[in-house]
Amino acid sequence: MAASGAVELGAAAATAAPSPAPAQAPAPEHLFRPISAEDEEQQPTEIESLCMNCYRNGTTRLLLTKVPFFREIIVSSFSCEHCGWNNTEIHSAGRIQDQGVRYALTVRTQEDMNREVVKTDSATTSIPELDFEIPAFTQKGTLTTVEGLISRAISGLEQDQPTRRANEEAVAERIDEFIVRLKELKRVASPFTLIIDDPSGNSFVENPHAPQKDHALVITHYNRTVQQEEMLGLQAEAPEEKPEEEDLRNEVLQFNTNCPECNAPAQTNMKLVQIPHFKEVIIMATNCDSCGHRTNEVKSGGAVEPLGTRITFHITHPSDLTRDVLKVTKNPFTLGDSSNPDQMEKLREFSQKLDQILEGNVKAHFIMNDPAGNSYLQNVYAPEDDPEMKVEHYKRTFDQNEELGLNDMKTEGYETGLAPQR
Incomplete structure (x- = not known):
């Protein structure tokens, strides 16, 4: 029987007695009374229901009660006077808890065997010393004791032993041996551990010293896994899918612009390139179909570096010239009327010195000084250091920061509406 139906039946029974006061919904504490043999008003609700064994009518008794230092539960007991079949179950009167719970009880004395236990059908019961486990949803929920849990396990194993002895004698003998070991636990000849792990968080093991700490009982609350959420019939939240990032490294992006020469509509191509052992840069190229103007430039793909960079390269071999080199061959100011002889x-x-360097006849030093720290000269020995290259990082001067537009750039204090003063 569903727990919701049991609550409605219990509520109807609790409000059936006449009362001079206006009819109101009973308070939960009136419905769920603590278990007590002295409470004469705590009587189960009886209803006639169908026996699933002989299909004749039996009696179901419902008791809404409260376990001390735990929560409300519904005890359901069915018995059939015709065939003698009976069954007892417990249901949590509340919701599935936010976290699962794991009880680990070290049983040392007979008093520990008498501890009250609430075990829901979603709980897994195990005794590590015997390598014994009762999986979840193989038994109905029950309100019992530690000894009662072991007795119930013994009864379950003994139930089919006659059939096993007839068909699988070897298996039956091993189970007989295991039953003997379970019965020894009831005598508490030696300490053992009882573990009840319930993802629903609704199982319970009594602490007889409550509200004081119980040193024999370890209670652990945990977050359920996705599999446990599905086992309990909960809608597990799917992990938030991150939007797929576009891989711009393998694409050439195009956008419309105007030609810097004739101002006619033109198209600019842009591509993101990762330079090995350096950083990402953006290569931009503009072609104008109207005037034929072409231009290209390289921009840093990152921010201005905290320090400027000075790269000094010693050219000692013609192969060093395969790195980027600027050679001036013509200049408009050296031609025509504007030319100056000197x-x-x-x-x-x-130009002659550059030619000699290109021919390998003269050794030279190439220095590249970039206050923004975003320039690069290929290191053919990477990731090792280049013996002919020296890379220095330095702090920019005020004038260099001014030229880069960094002095007036404020990046702090906006959360309070006050930008820091220079």
Whole structure:
């Protein structure tokens, strides 16, 4: 019988007596009374119901009670006077708890055997010393004692022993041996551990010293797994799916812009590239179909670094020139009427020196100083250090921060509406 139906029947029985006061819903504490042999008003509700053994009518008794230091439960007992079949179950009168519970009781004395136990049908009972376990949902919930749990297990094993002896004698003999060991536990010849693990959180093992701490009983509350949520029929929350991040590294993005030369509509291509042992950079290229202008540039994919970077590279071999090099061959100010003989001569000498470096005839140092810290020169020995390259990090000056627009950039104090003062 469902627990909800039992609550309704119990409520009807509790409000059946006439009362001069206006009819009101009874308070929960009036429905669920603590278990007591001296409480004459605590009488079970009896209803006629069908026996599932002989299909004749039997009697179901419902008792709404409260376990001290625990919670309300409904004890349901059925008996049939025709075939003699009977059954007793307990149901939690509350909801499934937010967490599961695990009781580990060390049984040392006969008083421990008399502890009250509420075991729901979703609880797993085990005795590690015997490697014995009663899985969840293989027995109905019960209100009993530690000794009663063991006696119920013994009765369950003995029930089918005659059939086993006829069909599987070896199995029956092993079960007989195990039953003897269970009966020895009832005498508490040596300490043993009783574990009741209930994902619903509605099982209970009595603490006879309550509200004082019980040193023989360890109670652990835990969060249920997804499998346990499904076992209890709860709708487990699906893990929040993170939106899939677009992989921009394998795509060339295109967007419309204007040509910087003729201002005609043009298209800019952009691609995110990961430079090994450095960082991500964005390569942008613009082609104009109207005037044929083409431009490309590289932008850092990250923020301005906390420190500036100075890279000094010693060119000692022609293979070093495979790294990026700028060579000036023509300059508009060296041609036509605007040309200056002295300036043209200096540029010619500079171009000759670059040619000598490219031919490997002259050793040189290449220095790249970037206050933003986002420049890069390939290290062919990576991840090891390059013996011909020196990388220095330095603190920017005020003028360098001013040029980068960092001095007026405020990133703190906005939660209070007050930006820090310089």
